[in-house]
Amino acid sequence: MVSQSGRVPVHPQWCVPDRCGHLVPPVLAHMGRRHRGVLLKVGEVRPSGAVASYLIEADGEEPRVTVHVACRAGTAWAELSFPQAGQLVSQLRSLLVQGGGGHGGN
């Protein structure tokens, strides 16, 4: 969010100052001037790839969950709305259960 003056950014509670696009240069071009939260990472890039996720919010819009996938071929990402992120969580949980590796959590 930005204050009424439009000059001073108002950071959401989850925004991390050393990652916020308003405060530091963006890591990737599409991230410019957007609030970013803590980077959460799973997996190694070799050999099976890695997934990173974090919250991102453009000024005046709802926050979204960004999911990056990195592998030897490159990096791609998706910005998911909260309902879509919830869908992803459900699908992953279902896959864990299907594979017998679920912890039965909710």
Ligand SMILES: [Zn+2]
């Ligand atoms: Zn911020």
